[in-house]
Amino acid sequence: MIIVLLGPPGAGKGTQAKKIEGEFGLTHVATGDLLREAVRRETSLGKQAQDFMLRGRLVPDRIILDLIKNKIRGGASGFLLDGFPRNIIQAEELDELLEAENKKLDLVINLEVNHNEVIDRLNGRVICPECGKTYNVDHFVDEPLVCKDCGSRLSQRSDDNPDAIEERLKVYLRHTLPLIDYYKEKGILLSVSGERSPQEVFHRIVDLLQRVEDVH
Ligand code: ADP
Ligand code: ADP
Ligand code: ZN
Numbered sequence: 001m002i003i004v005l006l007g008p009p010g011a012g013k014g015t016q017a018k019k020i021e022g023e024f025g026l027t028h029v030a031t032g033d034l035l036r037e038a039v040r041r042e043t044s045l046g047k048q049a050q051d052f053m054l055r056g057r058l059v060p061d062r063i064i065l066d067l068i069k070n071k072i073r074g075g076a077s078g079f080l081l082d083g084f085p086r087n088i089i090q091a092e093e094l095d096e097l098l099e100a101e102n103k104k105l106d107l108v109i110n111l112e113v114n115h116n117e118v119i120d121r122l123n124g125r126v127i128c129p130e131c132g133k134t135y136n137v138d139h140f141v142d143e144p145l146v147c148k149d150c151g152s153r154l155s156q157r158s159d160d161n162p163d164a165i166e167e168r169l170k171v172y173l174r175h176t177l178p179l180i181d182y183y184k185e186k187g188i189l190l191s192v193s194g195e196r197s198p199q200e201v202f203h204r205i206v207d208l209l210q211r212v213e214d215v216h
Helices: 013-024 031-040 044-055 061-072 088-100 115-123 162-176 178-185 198-215
Strands: 002-006 027-030 079-082 107-112 125-127 134-136 189-193
Touching (some): 002 178, 013 079, 027 061, 031 061, 044 061, 061 079, 107 198, 115 125, 189 198
Parallel strands (some): 002 079, 027 079
């Protein structure tokens, strides 16, 4: 199965992807994680992307497509794409890339979360720099800010500040939101409310995916 997780920044795509990949044996491909890794390793791709990311802008399509091509070509057969595509051009390129590999996109899960809630979530997000696990600061009232999986110190992403968050939400509305109609027209869009607990959202997604698997 090849699945795209769609939704505004902070909707819970990464949180759900980590749960789904284990349950369905899919490879989680998150362009944001790949880019942050490239920035951390100071590769030339990372250097090109860094400024756009800090400002909350989209990294140029050419860079993103280079990054994603290697992941899709030849690799695993099942994917969970998170944070890609983010505009119509990327969606069209993905269609072409999959077609050339005799693969197709099975499903797009659109996580719906209202504007104020995503702002709250992004402001409270802390991540583990080692294993990439995501948390919310509210869950650490009397505890040290360390990863429950690997014990590393958690930190805030450099683009989870009010200015970059505002810019990312603008970019989402302008460039990414049109993908909802794009995939609706193809008949592969399923919307899920992301405004419940992570576990409840996950159960809903599992239900949907099991029904899709039964059809295949
Ligand atoms: P969030 O989870 O908050 O939506 P991501 O981790 O997916 O953020 O992405 C972080 C940043 O990386 C984005 O603001 C953008 O600059 C860049 N980025 C990630 N994926 C893409 C993409 N598909 N196209 C262009 N830029 C991207
Ligand atoms: P995205 O990948 O869509 O940008 P994340 O998975 O990184 O979103 O989640 C953003 C923030 O919201 C994190 O702090 C995460 O812990 C929190 N979060 C994720 N899902 C939920 C949920 N269902 N309810 C409340 N908070 C959530
Ligand atoms: Zn960790």
